[in-house]
Amino acid sequence: MSHRIAVIAGDGIGTEVMPEGLRVVEAAAKRFGIDIAFTTFDFGSCDYYLAHGQMMPDDWFEQLKDFDALFYGAVGWPEKVPDHISLWGSLIQFRRRFDQYVNLRPCKLMPGIKSPLAGREPGDIDFYVVRENTEGEYSSIGGKMFEGTEREVVIQETVMSRTGVDRVLKYAFDLAQTRPRKKLTSATKSNGISITMPYWDERVAEMAKAYPDIEVDKFHIDILTANFVLHPDWFDVVVGSNLFGDILSDLGPACTGTIGIAPSANINPEGNFPSLFEPVHGSAPDIAGKGIANPIGQIWSGAMMLEHLGYKEAGDAIVTAIEAVLSEGDQNVLTRDVGGQGTTESLGKAIAERLARG
Ligand code: NAI
Ligand code: MG
Numbered sequence: 001m002s003h004r005i006a007v008i009a010g011d012g013i014g015t016e017v018m019p020e021g022l023r024v025v026e027a028a029a030k031r032f033g034i035d036i037a038f039t040t041f042d043f044g045s046c047d048y049y050l051a052h053g054q055m056m057p058d059d060w061f062e063q064l065k066d067f068d069a070l071f072y073g074a075v076g077w078p079e080k081v082p083d084h085i086s087l088w089g090s091l092i093q094f095r096r097r098f099d100q101y102v103n104l105r106p107c108k109l110m111p112g113i114k115s116p117l118a119g120r121e122p123g124d125i126d127f128y129v130v131r132e133n134t135e136g137e138y139s140s141i142g143g144k145m146f147e148g149t150e151r152e153v154v155i156q157e158t159v160m161s162r163t164g165v166d167r168v169l170k171y172a173f174d175l176a177q178t179r180p181r182k183k184l185t186s187a188t189k190s191n192g193i194s195i196t197m198p199y200w201d202e203r204v205a206e207m208a209k210a211y212p213d214i215e216v217d218k219f220h221i222d223i224l225t226a227n228f229v230l231h232p233d234w235f236d237v238v239v240g241s242n243l244f245g246d247i248l249s250d251l252g253p254a255c256t257g258t259i260g261i262a263p264s265a266n267i268n269p270e271g272n273f274p275s276l277f278e279p280v281h282g283s284a285p286d287i288a289g290k291g292i293a294n295p296i297g298q299i300w301s302g303a304m305m306l307e308h309l310g311y312k313e314a315g316d317a318i319v320t321a322i323e324a325v326l327s328e329g330d331q332n333v334l335t336r337d338v339g340g341q342g343t344t345e346s347l348g349k350a351i352a353e354r355l356a357r358g
Contacts, residue, residue, distance in 0.1 A: 002035040003309055006067040006274065008044040011086075012283025013293035013344075014073025020295035020348025021071065024318060025302040027352040032314040034306070039067070044090040046077040055081075055089030061097055065273060069305050070094065072278035073298065077285060091276075095133055098273035100266035101164070102171045103131035103245060104304070105280065107232075107252035110261065111327035113338060117229060117255055122323075127235035129252045130172040131245020133266060135164045136196075138242045158196045160241070165200060169207045171269055172239035176214050179236055184208075186218040187240035187248060200241060225251055253280055258337045260294030261322075263301035267308065277305040294335040295348045296322055321355040 009018040022038060029036045041063070042048055043056040055075075057063070064070065072094075076086045094100065109115050109125040117125075142156035176184040186204045190197040201218065208216045219227060221244045227234060228251050240248055253262035262280035279297025287293055300322060307315030325333065325347070333350045334340025340347075 002037055003068045004066070005036055005038050005305070006064050006070045007038050007040045008070065008090075009040075009073040010045045010075040010090075010283065011047070011077045012074060012285050012288035013281075014045075014075065014283055016288070016291060016293050016344050017279065017295040017298035017348075018071075018073045020344055020351075021073075021298035021302045023348050023352045024299045024321075024355060025071075025306065027355045028302075028306060028311075028314045028318050031317070031356060031358065032311060034309075034311055034314060038071075044072070044075060046075070046081040046086055049081050049086065049089070055086060056093070060093070064094075065098070067274045068309060070274050070276040071302065071305060072276055074279065074281060074283040076283045079285070091278075094276050095266050098266075098268055098276070099134065100268050100273070100275055101132065101134045102168055102265075102267040102269060103133040103249060104175075104265045104267055105129045105131075105249045105253060106263065106300075106304075107235075107256050109256045111323055112329050112334075113257035113261065113326065115255060115257055117232065120232065120255075125232040125256055127232070127252065128175060128237050129245060129249040130168065130175065130237060130239040131249050132164065132168040132240070132242045133245075134242070135159045135161060136242030158193075158241075160196045160199055162203070165203045166207065167269075169203055169239060171267075172237050173207055173211045173214055176237040177211065181215075181236040182213055183215045183217075183236035184211075185224070185235055185238045186216070187221050187224050187238065187244040188218050189221045189244070191220060196241075204239075221247070224248070228252060228255060250280075258294065259297070260335065260337045261296040261300065263297050263304055265301070265304045265308065275305075275308055277301040277308070291343045291345065292336055293344050294337050295344050296326075296351075299348065299351055317355060317358075318351075321351050324354050325350045 009015040075090050109122050111122045137158045139159040145153040259281045266276040303315040303318035331340045333342045333346050
């Protein structure tokens with residue numbers, strides 16, 4: 001079976017890290033005998049916007065919907081296009097129209113990377129944040145009244161549907177089931193947000209009944225963020241609503257060092273639409289064009305993509321190759337953000353070679 005992958009490099013360092021992501025995914029495909037065909041698109045970038053007045057062509061949905069996955073670099077170039085236009089015209093459209101209701105981010109402290117948390121070693125931090133990606137606090141229900149007057153009122157509603165909550169919880173429980181520790185932590189705030197959050201807790205308790213071997217706990221979001229910093233070793237799979245997940249999915253990877261290595265996935269688990277895999281970082285205009293961006297976020301996203309397509313062994317092999325190259329610590333290979341003097345290409349090539357060696 002051949003897998004069709006749509007490739008969108010986007011802007012800035014997106015165009016520099018993407019070739020390394022492709023290099024390593026191709027090396028994995030070769031080693032594990034996976035048949036993958038890449039198709040490159042130039043839309044979803046600010047240059048496309050400057051040429052066409054929109055971020056994507058009108059028929060982008062038709063063009064992309066039958067692909068097995070989207071491999072994205074980064075979007076945004078604030079000097080050319082305001083960020084809300086570039087982001088809403090591309091990534092947000094994919095998340096919504098392709099019903100990518102799970103946002104998944106691994107938080108793993110890698111060898112050779114210094115955690116900003118004192119005394120933490122690789123092995124101490126190894127968990128996933130699962131964020132609900134389509135509803136919750138990020139709704140478009142609400143409005144403004146008496147604008148510009150003393151009586152000005154603004155309201156924005158939180159929307160939690162049983163379908164929406166249950167499906168992301170199911171994904172998180174299933175993920176916990178695949179992990180050795182089999183532990184799930186739920187982010188709540190039922191002491192303050194007294195309608196939707198108790199509902200979220202209720203659905204967690206209900207779902208837990210179907211997973212008797214998973215250990216479940218929950219924390220209010222305020223102390224949960226503190227515990228990410230104080231006790232990152234407590235966590236295995238952490239699930240949260242759109243807003244709480246958003247916060248946790250930045251804080252988690254931040255606890256594991258450089259933004260250059262963190263990957264993420266926006267997943268439609270049923271496969272009705274393509275899922276999207278991208279590094280956490282943006283287009284980094286400050287270092288773009290210099291060839292010094294760390295490609296690991298892109299490469300690790302490629303590993304998540306292979307795992308999503310059913311090739312867990314290939315995905316794991318990429319992560320192992322990343323770990324091996326990081327722990328070797330060759331100054332000429334590693335990029336500056338992880339203490340070396342190498343380039344995007346030297347690091348990408350080293351990981352691909354390591355992977356090919358097996
Ligand atoms: P950013 O992630 O692009 O950069 C933040 C800082 O981290 C910069 O100092 C940058 O040099 C550094 N950095 C980022 N990736 C790196 C890498 N691979 N290797 C080494 N250093 C790296 O975030 P920023 O500056 O807030 O946003 C720049 C543009 O990117 C904006 O247009 C923003 O909207 C967009 N953006 C896009 C995202 C996406 O495509 N998913 C995510 C975040 C931002
Ligand atoms: Mg965020």
